[in-house]
Amino acid sequence: MVDLGSGDGRIVLAAHRCGLRPAVGYELNPWLVGLARLHAWRAGCAGSVCYLREDLWKVSLRDCRNVSVFLAPSVLPLLEDKLLAELPAGARVVSGRFPLPTWQPVAVIGEGLDRVWAYDVDMDVHHARPAATSCPILPTPGPGSALAPSLPSSQAG
Numbered sequence: 001m002v003d004l005g006s007g008d009g010r011i012v013l014a015a016h017r018c019g020l021r022p023a024v025g026y027e028l029n030p031w032l033v034g035l036a037r038l039h040a041w042r043a044g045c046a047g048s049v050c051y052l053r054e055d056l057w058k059v060s061l062r063d064c065r066n067v068s069v070f071l072a073p074s075v076l077p078l079l080e081d082k083l084l085a086e087l088p089a090g091a092r093v094v095s096g097r098f099p100l101p102t103w104q105p106v107a108v109i110g111e112g113l114d115r116v117w118a119y120d121v122d123m124d125v126h127h128a129r130p131a132a133t134s135c136p137i138l139p140t141p142g143p144g145s146a147l148a149p150s151l152p153s154s155q156a157g
């Protein structure tokens with residue numbers, strides 16, 4: 001699992017706690033990389049998660065099965081291209097706060113600032129099917145949900 005722009009590392013930690021291995025955060029800001037490592041250490045996960053100071057545009061996603069993003073809408077069209085070019089079929093992408101502009105979500109969870117969109121990379125996505133006109137909006141999942149954790153507005157980085 002990778003979080004592209006991992007900020008203070010909370011999503012990577014949550015993913016690790018959900019059983020995703022390995023869990024990696026790529027973050028450009030070195031202070032945030034340090035803060036994420038501190039949080040992991042305090043959580044007793046220092047050796048289990050990985051935060052790297054990397055430009056997300058320069059890392060390969062070819063081996064990734066789960067990708068989390070919470071990035072500015074202006075970069076999401078370009079990110080779609082990268083995800084489409086690099087992710088294997090079957091990969092899942094979860095976008096927090098802002099949806100990917102043209103992909104078809106398989107689920108929309110949460111409300112307002114806490115909303116996340118989940119996408120599965122399959123043949124439909126590879127053919128860049130336009131965004132759905134309707135998609136079920138699901139309640140925020142409880143503990144144990146198979147979907148990636150939502151982004152509480154109070155914690156959004």
Ligand SMILES: C[S@@+](CC[C@H](N)C(=O)[O-])C[C@H]1O[C@@H](n2cnc3c(N)ncnc32)[C@H](O)[C@@H]1O
Nearest residue numbers: 005006007026027028029054055056057070157
């Ligand atoms: C809105 S925050 C999201 C943080 C975290 N993923 C979360 O959900 O709490 C976006 C993060 O992306 C990082 N970022 C922006 N552009 C980046 C890039 N090109 N490479 C790596 N990180 C980047 C920013 O420094 C910021 O920490």
